[in-house]
Amino acid sequence: MADNVPITAGTGTNIATDEVSGTLEHVQLMKLAISTDGSRTLIPATSADGLLVDISNANVPIGDGTNLISIDTAPGDAEANTVNALHTMARLAMYNGTTWDRVRGNTSNGVQVDVTRVQGQVQVGDGTNAVSVDTAGTDAETNAVNQLHTQARMYEYNGTTWDRKRSHATINKVGQYTSAQTGTALWTPSSGLAVVVTALQIQSYGTTAGTAIVWFGASADTTYTRSTDLALFDGEFAPSATNKPGVIMTLPTPARGAVNHVLRVTTTNAQSITINVWGYEI
Secondary structure, three states, X not given: OOOOEEEOOXXXXXXXXXXXXXXXXXXXXXXXXXXXXXXXXXXXXXXXXXXXXXXXXXXXXXXXXXXXXOOOOOOOOOOOOOOOOOOOXXXXXXXXXXXXXXXXXXXXXXXXXXXXXXXXXXXXXXXXXXXXXXXXXXXXXXXXXXXXXXOOOOEEEOOOOEEEOOOOOOEEEEEEEOXXXXXXXXXXXXXXXXXXXXXXXXXXXXXXXXXXXXXXXXXXXXXXXXXXXXXXXXXXEOOOOOOOOEEEEEEEEEEEOOOOOEEEEEEOOOOEEEEEEEEXXX
């Protein structure tokens, strides 16, 4: 038998039904509509998903069937754990002035913080005792506070740039000459360093007189130019059989050549002369 049952309404109207197998009764098929008075709008549904329900308007209690989970909408610090807690996975975001960026971290270090952008004061300590920083230390100051020991570098101004101040081992350079010299290298510094002279000794012997010059020149410069090149000594010796002149200089301020400049010797005649230099490299 067909599913639909004809209902006489004028010439007749078909009603949608489903025939029951075996007993042959008809069950009428119904559609759900919104219950607004005077409305015939149907409640939406699909064959794939069934009845469509807007869960954004639904409140669903969560629990174990007996105890419900309470949700605290205004938590505070040091809040007592007096209710069941719901733990959720969430992402933190911070506003960068234009958009929101995710806060990042890892399992080793936790939340990543760019300390170069931290503003304000950061306290250093062991969790109980803070390290005090003395900004006006004096000699013989008592050790009355925790101390923070740091490694620092000291710099000195050379008139153009700042050089690191080092604790140096003194270097001694000696040159002895019996013929005329033209910009002969006495002290060539290591690459990238400069020679600093603290003391100088020149001793003339033999009987030939002449001018002796100790000066700084570039790596390829062997010609001394007065008033242009930096000279440590520029003077004349006139030795004789009974007189051996010399000079000893302890510089009150160390004399520094330019980086990679060579300490050179120039003599005008075939004079016999010994030059001793003390200093260091920076």
